[in-house]
Amino acid sequence: MHISAELRELFAGANRVLVLTGAGVSAESGVPTFRGGGNTAVWKGMPFDVISSAEMVERDLPAVWEWFDYRRHFLEELKPNPAHYAIARWQDRFAEFTLVTQNIDGLHQKAGSREVIELHGNIWRARCTACGTAYNMAQEKRPDACFECGDLLRPDVVLFGEMLPRGAFEFAAVRASASELCFVVGTSALVYPAAGLPEIAKAAGAYVVEVNPERTPLSSQCDEVLTGKAGEVLPLFER
């Protein structure tokens, strides 16, 4: 793995930098990825894009909760890794720094990132299926029903077949098209619209850098591919 002189120079002088992260940035914290390494996550025989889908919320909300309760419980013990910390340090290094994540684990915030655009929601929140009231489950136990209207709660995450939070993608897209340097870290770049952000950055003239131990559909369009683990590659930029 080699960082080009051009990229080092850009990193030293850039004003507007955008980082898009996926499950791979949390892999070294012990969070299992969904794809990659020849595996696909499965829960009780269901592929994750079945259990994590809009249809499943309609069909079997208790099963969806079981899967998300299990994942929250698992995440409780996990800590940010050097990749999360490097990204958190970058926020004070550039005039305009944007962090966009597809992850729902909250580890960027735990590492100190202040403004995180969460495209797919957050596993530590629930929201009412009827009135939309949100509940924080990081400190407190998950309520059985909505305190406002009594209706059922669901995880406040974006499942397959659901719209992203209003404005989140649009804001990220504006930042992507203004960026000079765009890092794509630990994502298989298969899930849209998130995977469209590097394409937007590239089309607007940004230098796009992928950090991933494996190749993705995006690799061939990137200006530079840094083949390696996020926690090992990202800290190298500060040397």
Ligand code: BV8
């Ligand atoms: C939408 C959250 C409008 C909850 C997630 C064709 C058919 C059917 C559907 C579609 C279609 N084309 C487009 C769609 C739409 C669909 C989509 O993109 N499907 C794809 C898969 C075909 N998208 C949607 O439905 C989105 N909404 O489009 O709204 C709409 C609405 C209604 C009707 C029509 C349109 C919503 C998508 C949200 C999905 N939510 N989950 C949960 O977690 O349960 S997706 C899930 O994948 C994750 O949460 C994550 O956010 C997302 C992306 O995954 P990655 O982060 O990339 O992770 P992955 O495991 O794939 O890859 C890990 C990578 O890390 C690998 O490359 C690996 O090599 C690398 N890695 C490993 N270790 C390391 C590393 N990298 C660095 N360092 C390491 N150490």
Ligand code: ZN
């Ligand atoms: Zn309610």
